[in-house]
Amino acid sequence: MTTANNSPLVSIGVPVYNGERFLRQALDSLLGQTYQHLEVVVCDNASTDKTEAICREYALKDPRVRYHRNATNIGVTPNFRRVLELSSGEYFMWASADDRKPPTIVHTCLEALQRDSGAVMAYGPVLLRVQEQEELLEISNEMHMTELDVRARVRAFTLGLTSQGIVYGLYRREAITKAVFPTCYGQEYLLCLQMCLLGALAYVRAPMVIYRLRKPTTPPYNPMYAEVPITVMNLLRLGGFRRRKCWTVLLMGCYYLSRMPGVSVAQRMQAIASHIVSFDQRYRRRLTKELVFLLFLPVSYIGAFVWSIARRWCVSGRVARKVQALLLRA
Numbered sequence: 001m002t003t004a005n006n007s008p009l010v011s012i013g014v015p016v017y018n019g020e021r022f023l024r025q026a027l028d029s030l031l032g033q034t035y036q037h038l039e040v041v042v043c044d045n046a047s048t049d050k051t052e053a054i055c056r057e058y059a060l061k062d063p064r065v066r067y068h069r070n071a072t073n074i075g076v077t078p079n080f081r082r083v084l085e086l087s088s089g090e091y092f093m094w095a096s097a098d099d100r101k102p103p104t105i106v107h108t109c110l111e112a113l114q115r116d117s118g119a120v121m122a123y124g125p126v127l128l129r130v131q132e133q134e135e136l137l138e139i140s141n142e143m144h145m146t147e148l149d150v151r152a153r154v155r156a157f158t159l160g161l162t163s164q165g166i167v168y169g170l171y172r173r174e175a176i177t178k179a180v181f182p183t184c185y186g187q188e189y190l191l192c193l194q195m196c197l198l199g200a201l202a203y204v205r206a207p208m209v210i211y212r213l214r215k216p217t218t219p220p221y222n223p224m225y226a227e228v229p230i231t232v233m234n235l236l237r238l239g240g241f242r243r244r245k246c247w248t249v250l251l252m253g254c255y256y257l258s259r260m261p262g263v264s265v266a267q268r269m270q271a272i273a274s275h276i277v278s279f280d281q282r283y284r285r286r287l288t289k290e291l292v293f294l295l296f297l298p299v300s301y302i303g304a305f306v307w308s309i310a311r312r313w314c315v316s317g318r319v320a321r322k323v324q325a326l327l328l329r330a
Contacts, residue, residue, distance in 0.1 A: 007035075008037070008089070008090040008091060008110070009037055009039065009088065009089040009090055010035060010038040010039075010089050010090075010092070010093070010106055010110060010170070011038065011039050011087030011088060011091070011092045011093075011173075012030050012038060012039070012040050012041070012092075012093055012094075012106075013041050013080070013086070013087055013092065013093070013094050013095070014026065014027070014030070014040060014083065014094075014095050014096075014097055015045065015079040015094070015097075016042060016043070016044055016045065016047065016051055016055075016097035017044070017045040017046070017051070017073065017079070018047045018048060018049045018051060019047070019049075019051050019098060020047075020049045020050040020051050020054060021098070022099075022212070023051060023054050023097050023098075024054060025100055026095060026096065026097050026098065026099060026100060027042075027054075027058050027065070029101045029102075029103070030095055030101055031058075031062055032103050033101065033103055033105070033106045033107070034103055034104050034106075034107050035104075035106040035107035035110060038064060038089070038106060039065075039066060039088070040062075040064055040065045040066065040095075041066045041068070041083050041086050042055050042058075042059075042065065042066070042067050042068065042083075043068045043069075043070065043079055043082045043083045044068065044069040044070065045070050045074060045076075045079045046069065046071065046072050046073045047069075055067040055069075066086070068082075068086055070082070077183050078181075080181065081181045084176065084177070089173060090172070090173055091110060091113065091170055091171065091173060092170070092171050092173050092176055093169060093170045094167065095168065095209075096211075096212075098212050099168070099209050099211050101208070101209055101210075102207055102208070102210070104206060105124065105204075105207070105208045106170065108122075108124070108206045109122035109124070109169060109170035109202075109204055109208065110170060112202040112203075112204050113170060113172060116146065116200060116202050118148070118199050119146070119172075119199060119200040119201060119202040120171065120172050120175035120176075120195055120198045120200065121169050121170065121175065121176075121195045121201045121202070122169055122170045122201070122202040123141065123166045123168075123170070123201060123202075123208060124141075124169070124203065124205060124206050124207055125138050125139060125140045125141055125205070125206075125207045125208065126139045126141060126163045126166070126207065126208065126209055126211050127139075127209065127210045128211050128213055129210055129211065129213065130213045136210065138207065139162050139163040139221050140162075141160075141161065141162055141165070141166055142203055143156045143157055144156050144160075145157060145201040145203070146200045146202065146203075147200070148200075150196070150197055150267050150270055150271050150274070151270045151271065151273070151274040153197075153200065153201070154193070154196045154197070154271050154275050154278065155277075155278045157192065157196045158193075158274070158275060158278035158279050158282060159281065159282055161189070161223050162221040162222065163211075163223065164186075164188035164189055164192075164223050165188075165208075165209055165211050166188070166192050167188035167191060167192055168208060168209045168211075169201075169208060171195070175195065175198045176195075178198060178260065178261055178262060179194045179195070179256075179260075180194065180260075182252060182256065184252055185245040185249065186223075186224075186248060186249040186252070189223055189249055189253075190249065190252055190253055193253050193256070193257065193275065194256055196271070197257055197260050197267065198260065198262075198263065224245055224246055224249070224283065224286065225245060227286065227289070230292055234293075243290060243293040243294055243297065244290055245290075246283050246286045246287050247287060247290050247291075247294075250275075250276070250279050250280075250283075250287070254272045254275060254276065
């Protein structure tokens with residue numbers, strides 16, 4: 001399937017850092033799309049491997065590839081924003097340097113957006129390729145978000161999302177450029193939540209990305225994280241997004257929805273209310289657990305400090321390891 005010259009330009013942004021292992025496969029899957037009127041904008045975040053050489057090779061042999069290299073590593077989120085800034089298409093999608101796109105997905109998503117003028121984004125199922133597993137796992141991510149009521153869209157998104165791979169869908173440029181790019185936990189979640197406020201999200205049944213996972217995963221899938229039991233040892237361990245990711249997504253979701261330009265105050269307030277009620281309905285138990293972890297945080301800091309001191313001497317180190325073993329059994 002080919003496209004005429006007057007077809008809308010689709011930009012595909014590829015933020016990459018040291019992606020030499022799978023980059024060729026990713027670029028081949030983008031350039032092999034049945035929809036041909038596209039540009040592939042690669043933004044290299046100051047890679048130290050062969051990423052630059054691979055990108056320059058592809059840019060030389062295919063004029064649709066545009067390569068940009070940052071002088072220094074600007075971070076993951078700024079680089080995702082940078083590929084959008086460097087692109088010029090009427091429609092835009094991100095692609096990861098270690099994932100692949102099925103060959104018809106750009107055309108399929110574009111058709112969905114052209115059929116529904118009120119849709120700001122089109123997305124489909126996610127296929128998971130787990131390391132050392134041959135079979136691909138499919139996450140449908142199907143949610144009914146074509147309603148005109150913003151409350152219904154936000155509710156459907158919050159209660160139904162199973163994979164944050166939804167972020168690799170196709171966006172109308174005029175919509176995605178209005179979004180605020182989060183720098184906290186749940187970045188993909190918060191970005192797509194803002195899309196729910198701006199308009200409908202069209203669903204296509206064709207898989208949109210083959211997403212590479214480094215660790216095995218099993219259902220039920222969840223956009224937050226695997227639940228961790230409240231044990232003495234888990235309470236004593238420092239750091240980790242499990243301590244605050246749900247609360248971060250809940251509160252920052254309200255913040256980003258309140259800042260959305262071009263949307264009435266009434267709609268923003270409706271979206272925030274729907275987000276709070278739906279999020280509490282789905283994640284109430286996790287929110288309660290996170291409160292316990294957060295309240296115990298000062299004790300975990302003291303425990304980590306005592307542990308670092310105890311390990312300096314043989315006798316105290318042996319005592320500390322025995323205490324740790326007892327806590328692990330607890």
